[in-house]
Amino acid sequence: MEKYIVKNIKRPELKILDEYMDLSVSTIYEAQGKSGIMDPQLQPIISNTKICGPAVTAVCYAGDNLMIHAAIEVCKPGDILVITTVGECIAGMIGELIVTALQKRGVQGVIIDSAIRDVAEIREMGFPIWTRAIHSQGTTKTKGGWVNAPTVCGGVNVCPGDLVMADDDGVVVVQKGDIHASLELSKKRILKETTTKEKILRGELSLDFYNLRPTLANEQVVYYENEDELEKSC
């Protein structure tokens, strides 16, 4: 299979990325019909952080980070580098030095379906990464692969230029062609949740406004007035 690097990709407009920043991973995932969410084992190394931007992808061979070095040159400010490997990999594919280079290019953050190292330093640098593992084992820089090829990260298809959002809840991907529709659906969901929250704050019970009492009855869940009544029935 031909190995390649695509230097220029189409990215979503900045205006729409700004609008997405008001959303969250869980909202987008729900609005997309419960899809696009990565494996929850990809965890953030810094909490209370949200990133949202176009995906640049790097596909490396396990234990070799040559294609990450090649990807750095292709990244533009605001990009999110999505790194996957051919073959399972728990070696520390990126560390403080690569993160220094990524920060210098204005990359917002990294999603990596393998491992990283130098975590204390990267936290200190305030650079957000969602990673499957942390491991000090080093890598080689000898094997060709792909930059800006379609890939699968954390179980989700990612194409270059897709929108990636990551926050404390995980990582979600919005395919390029769905960006406008997902935004509208997400906004609708936020409106609905705002109304629900207002009801909760007014003291309304979710059992009533979701009309869940018939469901409890259908599930044959029985109410007792107190523990004595329960004991008597046993």
Ligand SMILES: O=C([O-])CC(=O)C(=O)O
């Ligand atoms: O150099 C590497 O291969 C990974 C690393 O530790 C760094 O980027 O600092």
Ligand SMILES: [Mg+2]
């Ligand atoms: Mg290092």
